[in-house]
Amino acid sequence: LTARNVKNHKQNAQTFSKANYFLIKVLQVNYLPQPSQRATTTMSGLESYVNNTVSIITADGRNFVGTLKGFDQTVNIILDESHERVYSMTAGIEQVVLGLHIIRGDNVAIIGQLDESVDSKLDFSSIRGMPLEPVVH
Known part of the structure; x- marks a missing residue:
């Protein structure tokens, strides 16, 4: 202007x-x-993930893993058999069991399909990592 x-x-x-x-x-x-x-556009990309294991990074830096059961036009997510992975530099990755979990669409930053065969071979107790920082707009 x-x-x-x-x-x-x-x-x-x-x-x-x-x-x-x-x-x-x-x-x-x-x-x-x-x-x-x-x-x-968003919904057509997510349809292929339904009933598959996904990893979701939220805007506040959290990591959720579970089976994508559904979503809506605002990308609200329904995960089943889910858990949160909590990262730490002093201890291994803690997996907090959540079960059926809903994530608000405005908090979703990244959604990706997880390769279960690779994921099941990881020893989370020996993996150390910095927790993610929140997304800054």
């Missing part, structure tokens, strides 16, 4: 002599896809 002070222009000085007014000119506008198009 650009703005110019109308008071300083001679042609408008008589009309706007006692106050400053600004004219706004729009140089460029970029539109996001319509909400219905965004939801369709």
Whole structure:
């Protein structure tokens, strides 16, 4: 956006002599896809994950793993047989059992399908790692 002070222009000085007014000119506008198009794109990507094991990273830095049972247009997630993986530099990864769990869509940062054959071979008690920081906007 650009703005110019109308008071300083001679042609408008008589009309706007006692106050400053600004004219706004729009140089460029970029539109996001319509909400219905965004939801369709996201939903079509998640449909292939239904009834599969997924790992979800949330905006507050938490990691949830479970079977994706469902989602809606705002990407609210339903996980079954889920657990949270809590990372620490001093102890191994703690897995907190949650069972059936719902995650709000506005808190979902990343969703990915988990390879269960690789995941089952990991020794979580020997893995150390820094907890994730929250997403900063």
